[in-house]
Amino acid sequence: MRSRLSPLARLFGAVATLGLVLAGCSSPGEIKDPTPIAGATTFSKLRIGISFDQPGVGTASEAGESDGVTVGKDAKGFDVDTATYIAKALGVPAESITWVKADPVDRERLIEDGKVDLVLSSYTITEDRKRRVDFAGPYFVAHQDLLVRRNDEELTGPDRLKGRTLCAAANTTSAQNVLNRYQGDVALVQPNTFSECVKRLTTGDVDAVTTDDIILAGFAALPANKGVLRVLNKGFSDEPYGIAMPKGSGQLVTQVNQALTSYIADGSWKASLERNVGPSGYKIPDPPTPGK
Known part of the structure; x- marks a missing residue:
């Protein structure tokens, strides 16, 4: 027998079906505000080196010079989200971050000359580099x-x-x-x-x-x-990304690793990648373990 539904019942049924469809759709998650790290090194502001020309990872517009370095505005990308999360965990709001241009040829020099406090610039951890800077991380492994x-x-x-x-x-x-x-x-x-x-x-x-x-x-x-x-998608090396800081920053390394662990655990790490590189079709890998 054919059932007869009132228009109102049909409407409720359609709404319920739409709800199920929407519930099944996936969308990028939310980048959360971290819980401040107890006893964290006190910063009132941070100068953070990033790439200005790597879409999805780190981009910014040049906004002039300050203290002999190029500073930027409108910074965005996975490295920028990661840096902002870490800064907040260390008690520094986003508006108190100065973004400094850190091209590959300049990264170690910027740290050694005291021009930046941290560098997040698709910066692979290597033994040679660890002789000049300290690293927290890894926070991502590229190929x-x-x-x-x-x-x-x-x-x-x-x-x-x-x-x-x-x-x-x-x-x-x-x-x-x-x-x-x-x-x-x-x-x-x-x-x-x-x-x-x-x-x-x-x-x-x-x-x-x-x-x-x-x-x-x-x-x-x-x-x-x-x-x-x-x-080509024919990766032939592992590139663990680290967060660089001056030599002798052992306590800060530990604190940044704590922030990175929370960044991954609360879903912010994945949400940033989905937002910044997901649209390119890049397959997001599993996260690494900071400090390992």
């Missing part, structure tokens, strides 16, 4: 990959690099990995920034850009590069 022109069907992975010209920013593990693995087989160009590398790729001056997959995904997702560039 070195290749960005190529979409119509290049011959360059399908790192095993096809012989005779090619690659571009990687100077003073990066990406550049050093190429020199260690492919010296004599490839030509390596090393400008100061990866944005310059991407520019050279689009104009045909180099065959590929190589750096961390999360950085390449951000460049590939830019409107100007969609349908023009693609990431």
Whole structure:
């Protein structure tokens, strides 16, 4: 027998169905305010070095110079969210952060010269760097990959690099990995920034850009590069990102690791990645364990 429902019952049924559909939809989570760390090192403000030209990871507009460094405004990206969360856990509100431009060639110098308090700039932890700075983290593990022109069907992975010209920013593990693995087989160009590398790729001056997959995904997702560039997704190294600070900062390292642990546990870490790099199609990995 065919049941007969009143218009009001049909309306309630439709609303209930819509609610189930919406409940099943996933959306980026929320970046939460951290609980202040008890006994944290007292800061009234923080100068934090970030990349100004890495979409999804760290971008900012130059806003002038202060104390001999370039400072920025409108900072955004995964590194920026991470830095802001840590600052709040140390008792520093977002408006008391000064964003300092930290290109790969300048990161150690900025810390050693006292120009910044922290650096979060897709900064891989290495033994050589630990001789000059202290690191908290890791807070993310990326993998070195290749960005190529979409119509290049011959360059399908790192095993096809012989005779090619690659571009990687100077003073990066990406550049050093190429020199260690492919010296004599490839030509390596090393400008100061990866944005310059991407520019050279689009104009045909180099065959590929190589750096961390999360950085390449951000460049590939830019409107100007969609349908023009693609990431090969053939990662060939592990790149654990750390938060750098001056040597001898043992207590601060511990406190920052506490903040990172909360950042991951309360869902803010994943929410930031979903918001900043999720739209590019980048597959978000499992989080690392800070301090390990």
